Amino acid sequence: MVVFRADGNPAIGSGHIMRCLSIADAGRAYLGQDILFVLASGHFREIVENRGYACAVLETDYRCMDMETEKMAELIHCRRPSAVFVDSYYAGFRYLERLQAEVNKTDEETGGGPGRLVCIDDVMSFAYPCDVLVNYNMYGPDRRGAYEEMYTEAHVPVPQMLLGPEFAPLRAQFQGLPERVVRRKAKNILILTGGADPEHIAVCMAEYLAAHRQEQETGGFRFHFVIGAMNGDGEKIRSIASGDSRMVLHFNVEDMGLLMCQADVAVSAAGSTLYELCAAQTPALTYILADNQIPGAESFERRGILRCAGDVRGMERERIGETLLKEAVKLAEDYEQRKEISARQRKLTDGNGAERIVKAACLNGSRTHRPDRGAAGKKKQS
Numbered sequence: 001m002v003v004f005r006a007d008g009n010p011a012i013g014s015g016h017i018m019r020c021l022s023i024a025d026a027g028r029a030y031l032g033q034d035i036l037f038v039l040a041s042g043h044f045r046e047i048v049e050n051r052g053y054a055c056a057v058l059e060t061d062y063r064c065m066d067m068e069t070e071k072m073a074e075l076i077h078c079r080r081p082s083a084v085f086v087d088s089y090y091a092g093f094r095y096l097e098r099l100q101a102e103v104n105k106t107d108e109e110t111g112g113g114p115g116r117l118v119c120i121d122d123v124m125s126f127a128y129p130c131d132v133l134v135n136y137n138m139y140g141p142d143r144r145g146a147y148e149e150m151y152t153e154a155h156v157p158v159p160q161m162l163l164g165p166e167f168a169p170l171r172a173q174f175q176g177l178p179e180r181v182v183r184r185k186a187k188n189i190l191i192l193t194g195g196a197d198p199e200h201i202a203v204c205m206a207e208y209l210a211a212h213r214q215e216q217e218t219g220g221f222r223f224h225f226v227i228g229a230m231n232g233d234g235e236k237i238r239s240i241a242s243g244d245s246r247m248v249l250h251f252n253v254e255d256m257g258l259l260m261c262q263a264d265v266a267v268s269a270a271g272s273t274l275y276e277l278c279a280a281q282t283p284a285l286t287y288i289l290a291d292n293q294i295p296g297a298e299s300f301e302r303r304g305i306l307r308c309a310g311d312v313r314g315m316e317r318e319r320i321g322e323t324l325l326k327e328a329v330k331l332a333e334d335y336e337q338r339k340e341i342s343a344r345q346r347k348l349t350d351g352n353g354a355e356r357i358v359k360a361a362c363l364n365g366s367r368t369h370r371p372d373r374g375a376a377g378k379k380k381q382s
Helices: 015-031 045-050 065-079 093-103 141-154 201-211 234-241 256-262 273-279 291-302 317-332 335-346 353-364 374-380
Strands: 002-006 035-039 054-057 083-087 116-120 132-135 160-163 188-192 222-227 247-251 265-269 284-288 307-311
Touching: 002 015, 002 065, 015 035, 015 045, 015 083, 015 116, 015 353, 035 045, 035 065, 045 054, 065 093, 083 093, 083 353, 093 116, 116 353, 132 141, 132 353, 141 160, 160 353, 188 256, 188 317, 201 222, 201 234, 201 317, 222 234, 222 256, 234 247, 256 273, 265 273, 265 317, 273 284, 273 335, 284 291, 284 317, 291 307, 307 317, 317 335
Parallel strands: 002 035, 002 083, 035 054, 083 116, 116 132, 132 160, 188 222, 188 265, 222 247, 265 284, 284 307
Antiparallel strands: none
């Protein structure tokens, strides 16, 4: 069995859940593993169960994971999973230390070997007690030395590290996609604002389009809005787009890969979706909504793979719509740049990162030797 501990809700969106689902799919396909998702709340229970996975809801506060420590330890003790994945910004040192101690125990009844704790990270908050650390961001390999230094200073054993886009956990629909044929004249611009869109980016863009109906201002493009399952602005956007042929709304999208491949340009926040866009070789404009998105957005732009419109936090609503739409249209009108970007994207990821994570975490990764941490290490993390 493999256990996933992740959360999704209107405040934090769907990113943690969706990337764990991708890893779970790989675990089921390549290892035939039983999968259990453990969630703080039931917001994504139906989505998880519809994918064919068992789901346990703790009915706890996702921001206070220390309160669930013993519940999780007991679950691990009873289930004896081969791996436990934790994907949350709210998992603290003592929480992870307790879970790792439990999952590392040898199964006395079956004689089975110890399981492994896997942490998915992109913020380097502290030396996470775990056996496998995943940071699939483009800048991940550049941080290997910083990770090792952080662990050494904290007197915590260095885990096996899976770093870089080759480990990006993308859905199966993004694997093995053919080389994109870049159209000289772009037609479709895809708007992606995540599962919840708490910053109301999609509605800002829809409002701007509605206020600027002149053909010359939007270049004759069709703007495809993907409305996430927890986007509270869905009906408002539907009302704004009513009767406007330029705006096409997509609800309950199942094949995002197809939509991305059909789009000439996309607009997306600087999160995990960027790696899906790269797999689809869809030139994109990105924007920043959180501090942890800054390194990724800067890395993509520095390598000429995506364009960044900057940090939209604090911008006025009309300016957000104007900035993102004008920059997207500018990119769509530049055939040569779109062609160059698409070629660079193709080299970044092949879409098989989830399989690599599963194999490393559940099959062939040798566990790190765990020396005595010593009093200094324990004191440092108190």
